Structure formats: C-alpha cells, structure tokens
Amino acid sequence: MDELDIWPTFGFRKNPYGTEELRPDSEGGILLVGRDLEVRKLQRRWYSSSQIATIEGPVGVGKTSLAGVAAYRAMQTRIDLKSDLIVPLNRTIQFQQDTDELSKKILFEISQSLLRHETTLRNCDHNVPSLNDLRSWVNNPIFKGGSAGVGPVSLGKSTPSANSSSGFSESGFEEHLTYVLQETFPADKTGSFVGIIDNLELLRTVGAARDCLDVLRDTVFRLPGMRWVLVGASGIVKTAVSVPRLSGKVASPIQLEPVADDSIEALIEKRLTLYSQGGHPRPPVTPAAFQYLHTIAGKNLRETFKHAQDIALWLAERVEDGKGIPEDPVETWIREQADYDIIAAQMTVAAQEVFDQLTANGGSMPAAQLAEDPKTYAQKVRYRVRILEKLNLVETVGTEDDLRFKIVRLTALGWFTHHIRSL
Ligand SMILES: Nc1ncnc2c1ncn2[C@@H]1O[C@H](COP(=O)(O)OP(=O)(O)O)[C@@H](O)[C@H]1O
Ligand SMILES: [Mg+2]
Numbered sequence: 001m002d003e004l005d006i007w008p009t010f011g012f013r014k015n016p017y018g019t020e021e022l023r024p025d026s027e028g029g030i031l032l033v034g035r036d037l038e039v040r041k042l043q044r045r046w047y048s049s050s051q052i053a054t055i056e057g058p059v060g061v062g063k064t065s066l067a068g069v070a071a072y073r074a075m076q077t078r079i080d081l082k083s084d085l086i087v088p089l090n091r092t093i094q095f096q097q098d099t100d101e102l103s104k105k106i107l108f109e110i111s112q113s114l115l116r117h118e119t120t121l122r123n124c125d126h127n128v129p130s131l132n133d134l135r136s137w138v139n140n141p142i143f144k145g146g147s148a149g150v151g152p153v154s155l156g157k158s159t160p161s162a163n164s165s166s167g168f169s170e171s172g173f174e175e176h177l178t179y180v181l182q183e184t185f186p187a188d189k190t191g192s193f194v195g196i197i198d199n200l201e202l203l204r205t206v207g208a209a210r211d212c213l214d215v216l217r218d219t220v221f222r223l224p225g226m227r228w229v230l231v232g233a234s235g236i237v238k239t240a241v242s243v244p245r246l247s248g249k250v251a252s253p254i255q256l257e258p259v260a261d262d263s264i265e266a267l268i269e270k271r272l273t274l275y276s277q278g279g280h281p282r283p284p285v286t287p288a289a290f291q292y293l294h295t296i297a298g299k300n301l302r303e304t305f306k307h308a309q310d311i312a313l314w315l316a317e318r319v320e321d322g323k324g325i326p327e328d329p330v331e332t333w334i335r336e337q338a339d340y341d342i343i344a345a346q347m348t349v350a351a352q353e354v355f356d357q358l359t360a361n362g363g364s365m366p367a368a369q370l371a372e373d374p375k376t377y378a379q380k381v382r383y384r385v386r387i388l389e390k391l392n393l394v395e396t397v398g399t400e401d402d403l404r405f406k407i408v409r410l411t412a413l414g415w416f417t418h419h420i421r422s423l
Helices: 026-031 036-048 063-081 099-123 132-138 141-145 172-184 206-218 236-241 261-275 287-296 301-320 329-336 340-346 349-360 374-390 412-422
Strands: 053-057 086-088 192-198 226-233 364-366 394-397 407-410
Touching (some): 036 053, 036 063, 036 086, 053 063, 053 236, 063 086, 063 192, 063 226, 099 132, 099 192, 099 206, 132 172, 226 236, 287 301, 287 412, 329 412, 340 412, 349 364, 349 407, 374 394
Parallel strands (some): 053 226, 192 226
Antiparallel strands (some): 364 407
C-alpha cells in the first residue's frame, strides 16, 4: 500500500469522490442513481422514433453520465431478452470545430464498437457480415494516427474495395460501414447503436453549431442502424437546433435538472459501498455531509465530488499536523476557503444584482439572458460580470462573438459566498 494514498486510511480501495463521468459499462450501471425517469425518457425516444434525442442542462449536473448509462442499461435489458440490441458506442464523442475530423472520429468509433460487440450482436441473432475489411481499415496506421482524413464524408457512392490503398480518399470506408450497419441492423428491426455527441458549447457560436449539425445531418446522421443523442449546456442545444432544416429530425431537448435531494445520500452510498475495502470504511465526507455540500454547491454534482475530495485531503493533512477532525468539517472547510468579509466589501450593488440573478437560475446562464436586450449587454452587464470575475465569484466560457453561447457561471467560491451570506 502506498502510504501517500489517503483512501486506504479511510477504508477505501480508491477515491470514492472521483469527478469522471460515469461510463457506459457495468460500474456506471451500478453507480447511476436518481435518474430512472430520465433513463426511461431517453430509451423511449430510441425505441419509438429515429429522431435525434437531445439533452440540455448545467455543466456538472450529470448529462454525459445519464446518456451513456441509459444506453448501457438498454443493452443489458436487450441482452437478457435476447432481442434486437441497443448498443452504446464505446466512447462519447466531443463536438469539435473541424467537421471533417469530427465525422471521421464518429465513423471510427462506430467501427470500433462493431468490432468490440461482434460476438454479443451475433448471440442476439444480428446478421453481422464479415468485419475483416472493417478491421483492416480501423487498424490502418494512417487512420489511427489521424494524419489523413477519410475524405469528405459522402454516402451513397459505389463500393470500393477495402484493399485499395486509396480507399480513404475515395471514401470507400463510409460506403462499407453503411453496408455493415444496414446488414447488422435491418430497417424492420429496432436494434441500433447509440452515439452520444457531447458538449455542443465547444463550437462557441450558434452559427458554428448550426453549420456543424447541417453537415452531420447529411452525413453521419443518415447512417442506418444509429440513434443519436446530442448533449450541451443549458440553453444552447435548443437554440442551435431550432432551424427549419432540422425541425422534425431533432426531438425537443430533455432539460436535465439536478438529481433530487432525496436521492443524493443513496447516490454517494453506492460509491462508498462499491469502493470500500471491506471492514468499516470511515468516509471523510459522510452521506449527510455530502448532501449538505451538494446544496451549497448549487446542486452541481461534479463540483460536489471535487469539494468532497478536497475536504478528504484537508482532513488527512489536519490529522497529520495533529489538529484532529473538526466537529463540522464541511462548514469549517468552507470558512477557510476565503475571506468573505473582503468579498462583501468589494461587491457593488449592481454586480450583486447579476450575482443574485445567477444564483436564482441554478448558477449558470448564457450572457444573452443576463441582459434584457442583448444589445445592452456591452454597456451594462459586461462591466458587472467583470467585477464578479475579478472577485473570482463567476467565470465565463465562450467568446463575445456570440452572447448566446457565452456562458456566465458561478465559481465554487461564488457558491460558498452565497452560502455564507444566507446564514
Ligand atoms: N445520476 C448519477 N448518479 C451518480 N453519479 C452521477 C450521476 N450523474 C452524474 N454523476 C457524477 O457526477 C459528475 C458529473 O457528471 P457528468 O455526467 O460528467 O456531468 P455533465 O455531463 O452534465 O457535465 C461525475 O463525477 C459523475 O460520475
Ligand atoms: Mg459532460
């Protein structure tokens, strides 16, 4: 045992407060708590329609985890029933500016997932054609290294041979993949892969997002045997997809709210149990304290996990320094994070208004919504946001190119300040 690893001293084999998203695998399937309704909502969309599903919600609320685990659970159910499979792609795909590169990544992930799940698919009576060509393509160093594209993605051309060395540039790859998908998931059945494309806000402007979706619409979204989930920060997906070209193709977003308060203790208990080393674990942040922290952190799960980790380290150091464990670790730790009197003294009344708007809205809003009229943002709101930024109470993501994609959100310190002031 590494003596600098603090978790065994608390009785855990690994960090139970890790902030990584839950993956579409059995561990993710166990750890996702409090989302039964949302899982059903998503699955219903996949089973009942070929429309593209969308999820919106604050950063850190659990969007990526929900989408992945919902797909994994759908797969498990179908395996048990031995019926048409729903299969998550191995990995979540991130939106990116370079649409060709993005399409290429998507095709690559689909191929990898076909190879990975070949046996399972066959066991559930899917007629998977030979994957030899696909395998040699995927293992081609040019493809893997990412130095050469698969060419413009264009579906519906003649089928070139996988062996031709110029197969990539002639886009034979998509041809072949289309064929494999069609055979594996015939149109009269309900099986499919589920592809999750995550963090639409990475595209920075509504225009860029729409351009990207436009390209995907005519390429990868047309692939047979696929269901899609697009995920993005609050307010963004809805804006990006409300164009005539996409209407009818994209379902209206599932607005993801924070996990309900009465599920938070069960949520953390699942992790504490799964990662406990047996015996009697002594969690540095108890389930009750975790729930309290979750409320203070604006019900942002990722932030809550991060704080719990920090508190665990802080406690381990206190013990080492002979200071012992305080009666109320969460409250004591929060008070040590900043000098809240100084913050209060430097906050202007106008900045306070913006701050209150943010706390009332779950902590995060597109800049465009902070100004009644986006045209007044520059004169009025920007200056107030700057003050809050200087005090480290808010941060902004995105550029001023498009205020609908510029997100203003409270920092951890922002939430702690809100908490201290509300006492
Ligand atoms: N329903 C849930 N049950 C348990 N843990 C969750 C749940 N949803 C999210 N998490 C955890 O919360 C954190 C944030 O989740 P994530 O899916 O990455 O959020 P988002 O994609 O909205 O930013 C991760 O550590 C993830 O493991
Ligand atoms: Mg995410």
